[in-house]
Amino acid sequence: MRLRLFASTLIAATVFAGVAMAQDIERPECIAPAQPGGGFDLTCRIAQKGLEGVIANPIQVTFMPGGIGAVAINLFNTTRTDDPNAIVAFSSGSLLNMATGKYGEWNEDDVRFTATAGTDxxxxxxxxxxxxxxxxxxxxxxxxxxxxxxxxxxxxxxxxxxxxxxxxxxxxxxxxxxxxxxxxxxxxxxxxxxxxxxxxxxxxxxxxxxxxxxxxxxxxxxxMSKERLPEPFADIPTTAELGYPDAEWAILRGYYMGKNVSDEAYNAWVDAFKQAYGTEKWQETVKAQGLQVYSVAGEEFNQEILGRVDRMRQIAKEAGLIQE
Known part of the structure; x- marks a missing residue:
């Protein structure tokens, strides 16, 4: 009986602690760096709905069009570098822009990649x-x-x-x-x-x-994935299993924060996403938007993205798209 009571108390304390950290996000905001209705809007809506019940306050979606993400990354490297409340939606296209220098002086080292929304x-x-x-x-x-x-x-x-x-x-x-x-x-x-x-x-x-x-x-x-996808694609082999592990391409959607954001604020968002990833609501929200569930957050995710951008940059150089 005591063991059960201890286990229940531990679980409750863990859940409460996770929610409490997320509640430190006072004015949660998701920046969609485009006009309403596109992929960045979709990405923010996934966070807005998928994090309901995980963070105390509703997420506001703000649209910031311009340069396919250039305006947003500039803002988060000038006036909002340490904003603890905001995440910015990005896609694989954003990463390609970073790799090929289309964001000017800003690149993948100027943000903190936070969490995934899903992938195709x-x-x-x-x-x-x-x-x-x-x-x-x-x-x-x-x-x-x-x-x-x-x-x-x-x-x-x-x-x-x-x-x-x-x-x-x-x-x-x-x-x-x-x-x-x-x-x-x-x-x-x-x-x-x-x-x-x-x-x-x-x-x-x-x-x-x-x-x-x-x-x-x-x-x-x-x-073009590492592992086979669920139905209706379960019978289709992957490039990796056919001997071409480098021919992988995930159309990734996710979120970043300003590069000077505190570890406390960054981890509050990371913990919120990790909590949400384990819920049926998150899975349904992602699938309803036509994406595959792909759940990675925090430093592991940040390092993964840095590797992706580096590979994109190398291919772009080989193809003559970037001048040395």
């Missing part, structure tokens, strides 16, 4: 009747003649979608500058290009492929 993953997609039945078939063709395969996606050279194709080519130690890549205005146009035959391989996002898979119009040769 890149995918290697071909038509259902493609000659490439497996990823091995495609990689063999690239290795034999990198210019013989026409790849394409909904982004220009240097974009996230281009980076997926570049990672695939680079996985065979080939030069991304030699690949044949067609840039479309968006994913819908790229899919039309694939189905119409103007490209042979579409490096898109797996989350957008459900309807195409159901219709039987495409085949996904691999998901």
């Amino acid at each position: 993953y890149g995918a290697v997609i071909v038509r259902a009747d493609s000659e490439y039945k497996t990823l091995a078939d495609l990689m063999a063709a690239l290795k034999q003649d990198v210019g013989s395969v026409v790849l394409g996606a909904g982004g220009s050279v240097g974009s996230q979608d281009w980076m997926k194709a570049a990672l695939l080519v680079r996985a065979e130690n080939l030069d991304p500058r030699q690949m044949r890549y067609v840039a479309f205005d968006g994913g819908g146009d790229a899919m039309s290009g694939l189905l119409g035959g103007s490209i042979q391989v579409y490096t898109g996002d797996v989350g957008e492929m459900i309807s195409q898979l159901d219709a039987g119009t495409v085949r996904i040769l691999a998901v």
Whole structure:
């Protein structure tokens, strides 16, 4: 009986302690560095809803458009460097901007990456009747003649979608500058290009492929992830398991804080996210936004992101997108 009472008291104390730390966030705010309705808005809404009941005060969403995140990172490196109340939404596109210098003097070392919101993953997609039945078939063709395969996606050279194709080519130690890549205005146009035959391989996002898979119009040769995804993608192999661990691309969404924020404030947010990650509400919130659950927070997450940006920068340099 005493053991049960002790265990119950310990659990209650642990929960209370976690909530108490989160309650130190007096005026919680999530900055969406764009207009309402886009991916950054979605990212902030996940925090706003997913952290309900974990932190005492509701999260206010503030929109700060400009330069695809440039205005926000500038503000958090000038007047709000130590703001304990605010988190800023970012995506893999933001990381690519940091890697390629599109945020001017500010880069990944000028923020503290705090927590994930969720993720989607890149995918290697071909038509259902493609000659490439497996990823091995495609990689063999690239290795034999990198210019013989026409790849394409909904982004220009240097974009996230281009980076997926570049990672695939680079996985065979080939030069991304030699690949044949067609840039479309968006994913819908790229899919039309694939189905119409103007490209042979579409490096898109797996989350957008459900309807195409159901219709039987495409085949996904691999998901660009370390581990297999749940249904409806559970039967699709990953680039990692097929021998290309470096050809991973997570379309990550998450949050950062100002670089001078105190450890106490940073850890309050980290603890709040870690508490939320274990709840059914968080999982449902993430899935409702079309993302895969991916839950990492704190210094582990910060180090992971620094590694991602470094890899992006290296690929961009190899492709001539960054001048030494």
